Amino acid sequence: MDRIVFEREAPPRDVIEASLADSVLATFWLDSAPPPAYPTLEKDTTADLLIVGGGYTGLWSAVRAKERNPEKSVVLIEMNRIGWAASGRNGGFCDASLTHGRENGLTRWPEEFDELERMGNTNLDEIEQTVSRYGMDVEFERTGTLSVAIEPHQIEWVSGEPVALNESEVRKQINSPTYLAGAWEKDTTALVHPAKLVSELARVATELGVLIYEQTPAEKVRRDLRVVTPRATVTAKQIILATNAYPGLLKRNALMTVPVYDYVLTTEPLSAKQMKSIGWSARQGVSDLSNQFHYYRLTADNRILFGGYDAVYHFGGRVSPDYEDRRESFELLASHFFTTFPQLTGVRFTHRWSGPIDSSSRFCAFFGTARKNRIAYALGFTGLGVGASRFAADVMLDHLDGADTERTRLLSGH
Numbered sequence: 001m002d003r004i005v006f007e008r009e010a011p012p013r014d015v016i017e018a019s020l021a022d023s024v025l026a027t028f029w030l031d032s033a034p035p036p037a038y039p040t041l042e043k044d045t046t047a048d049l050l051i052v053g054g055g056y057t058g059l060w061s062a063v064r065a066k067e068r069n070p071e072k073s074v075v076l077i078e079m080n081r082i083g084w085a086a087s088g089r090n091g092g093f094c095d096a097s098l099t100h101g102r103e104n105g106l107t108r109w110p111e112e113f114d115e116l117e118r119m120g121n122t123n124l125d126e127i128e129q130t131v132s133r134y135g136m137d138v139e140f141e142r143t144g145t146l147s148v149a150i151e152p153h154q155i156e157w158v159s160g161e162p163v164a165l166n167e168s169e170v171r172k173q174i175n176s177p178t179y180l181a182g183a184w185e186k187d188t189t190a191l192v193h194p195a196k197l198v199s200e201l202a203r204v205a206t207e208l209g210v211l212i213y214e215q216t217p218a219e220k221v222r223r224d225l226r227v228v229t230p231r232a233t234v235t236a237k238q239i240i241l242a243t244n245a246y247p248g249l250l251k252r253n254a255l256m257t258v259p260v261y262d263y264v265l266t267t268e269p270l271s272a273k274q275m276k277s278i279g280w281s282a283r284q285g286v287s288d289l290s291n292q293f294h295y296y297r298l299t300a301d302n303r304i305l306f307g308g309y310d311a312v313y314h315f316g317g318r319v320s321p322d323y324e325d326r327r328e329s330f331e332l333l334a335s336h337f338f339t340t341f342p343q344l345t346g347v348r349f350t351h352r353w354s355g356p357i358d359s360s361s362r363f364c365a366f367f368g369t370a371r372k373n374r375i376a377y378a379l380g381f382t383g384l385g386v387g388a389s390r391f392a393a394d395v396m397l398d399h400l401d402g403a404d405t406e407r408t409r410l411l412s413g414h
Helices: 015-020 027-032 056-068 102-108 113-133 150-160 167-171 194-207 274-279 327-342 388-401 406-411
Strands: 046-053 073-077 094-095 146-151 181-185 189-192 211-213 226-228 233-241 258-267 286-288 294-298 302-313 349-359 365-371 375-379
Touching: 015 274, 015 327, 027 194, 027 327, 027 349, 046 056, 056 194, 056 388, 073 233, 073 365, 094 113, 102 113, 113 189, 113 388, 113 406, 146 150, 146 167, 167 181, 194 211, 233 388, 258 327, 274 375, 294 327, 302 388, 365 388, 375 388, 388 406
Parallel strands: 046 073, 046 233, 073 211, 146 286, 233 375
Antiparallel strands: 094 189, 146 181, 226 233, 258 302, 258 349, 286 294, 294 302, 365 375
16 A cells, blocks of 8 residues: 555654654643633522533523523533633634535535535624624634645545645645645635634623633533532523533433544744745645645744644543643654655644544534423534534524524434
């Protein structure tokens, strides 16, 4: 079997080791802009709507609930810190797709795909409008995504795209010897600072009247919708579960997803000379077309975030901090980075991190209700939830309201 480009053009071992020598096991986003702290719930309380989970899905649910009905009392509880899990550890690709890409969408929902694509594009537009309306500092850049062919058989996959680039054209965008062709989707992806998006969603939610509590895990939900936490109980009329890769309150969901660990590196800030050597003036997000793919992007201070490839499942679906420092995965990422950008040999990585993705067999979110439609949930985003989490919030709120909407009609049975 032919070797892939990352095996054919691997850098020397000492280059890899030197690049990682000073890196810290910490998420760059949370390290550079940690979200503010919120109190722990100490006293029993009530709410029209209780949201369990302080990531994007929970925070968007809180914001959208108050925008839709300002009189509704909303409480959000988070077992750790807001944004500490996937919402603070992702690459910051806010994608319009609700189906984890066109191919997956057309394969699974050929008759509904056009509507799903339209709703996804509208959702991204509304995210941008929300950022503008509330003055949210999230480093929002709607630069699109460049999909790159790095093996000969992948060239035909991009040849029919609206903005198809040949080898010389794609290398004018970003200078990598691994690029053979590419396709640039210019309007369907925005790049954001993940931790800042968490902080700003929480800010907007609290300004709208939402009460947020951290270090408040939900231990059980009783039949009357009383949710028990270590120090207090929340009695709610409705509940949204937004725990994704982490244990939820419904046993039925325990086997619906599997947690798969993703690994990420960020470099030190690049110099002007280094930036000139790679180009990248349009600042697109990038993804290669391999089955085991990489995703990468520039940060505001011109670091390169480089992640993906390895997707590691641990027996029994276990989730633990012990799995986050997997040396072989970080070394493999570093090797692939220098194959992609050999002109950056000598660059150091400052941060390395990982975390579990809630992966589902359909590769995108699914929805449901429980307790006579008084509990709604969404999970299974499979790594593409930065944008889709807002859409999921509206689907869950529609279900709780008993509303007959295009969202609920289209997604019924799916």
